[in-house]
Amino acid sequence: MKKISFIGAGNMAYAMADALFNGSKESTIGVYDIDSNRVKLFLNSFNTAVEYPSIKSLADSSDIVILAVKPQIIDIVLADLVDCNKIVVSIAAGISLESLVEKLPKAFVTRVMPNTPSLVGEMAAGVSFSKTMSEKQKSDVLSFLNYSGMAIEVEDESMDAVTGISGSGPAFAARIMNHFINAGIDQGLDSQTSRKLALNTFLGTAKLLLEKDMEIEELIKMVSSPGGTTVAGREILESSNIEKIIKETVIATVKRSKELGGK
The missing domain is CATH 1.10.3730.10 (ProC C-terminal domain-like)
Known part of the structure; x- marks a missing residue:
């Protein structure tokens, strides 16, 4: 059983967690957010959801970590993940894969640009993988994303264009x-x-x-x-x-x- 955990419990995180919860009986959900009301929404909606008191404790207990925070505060979160050696999936707009890899040297990093039709399982997303990721790790990430809809692998240089077409x-x-x-x-x-x-x-x-x-x-x-x-x-x-x-x-x-x- 894989634990997929969300740092940030906003609308996109909720949509992806909802798709995971309804699509997979083999995964549990973790969540961390400074907004207690958003955390309560996760806990009330998903009976497998677990709240973590810190970013580090969440990362230590998870197989896949989803970075679902605004790009303006992502550096604060990354500082708490510097020693993380798990799969880290960022859905923050504008933050390049290269930048994420540089700040998370031990992690296996993926960048995703999802969109809101994930709320009804019709997401159209671009995804790019760091070079250190194995085919099995890529498959695990794609399996998670496919609960929300469709994900297409693209070069990271194309991710801003993906944002313009499907993200926004x-x-x-x-x-x-x-x-x-x-x-x-x-x-x-x-x-x-x-x-x-x-x-x-x-x-x-x-x-x-x-x-x-x-x-x-x-x-x-x-x-x-x-x-x-x-x-x-x-x-x-x-x-x-x-x-x-x-x-x-x-x-x-x-x-x-x-x-x-x-x-």
Whole structure:
């Protein structure tokens, strides 16, 4: 039985712990956080959860340590883990694998950029491993992550880009969906009907592209009958600067991720 423990008990940590608890009967959960209310949430939600009085005691008792703290305070936490020789998984935005390895010389370090759809088991995450990790250790980390959704191994240099696409992406996607919902309301739909139609359209579109391994342009062509309604709408959409806006949105996100990592 593996003990997977969380330093930091915020929303992302909770989502990943929830996926682990519901998906694995062979793992127990540890938690440390200075916010007692967040710790209580873990203890009340997961009957295998154990609270630790310190970062060091948590690390000593765990097989995998999840660093789920804000990047602004991560150095304080790393100082307490300098002698840790366990698998350490960081989900802190902007903190490079190289920096983590340098500050945790005895640990087997992984960097992950998860996202909030892990709350429903649909996470899309990038993951990069330190060179000291064995294939078995990598497999253990991926098994943990897969309870929350999907994890793709990438080079650490690409992790800021992952942040821009999938880490922050749910907020951007939700904003666009909200515009569709409001447009439906403007055209006479009630709010609940417009919401269900819009959200399930985005969900179904993504599922179709993934499950049928379909090219995006192929799907666009499939929906676009000559002279039809979709073509009329596309003329407005494609004549706008939406592509430029989305690219600039991702660029700003990547830039901030690099700033958080001191790049």
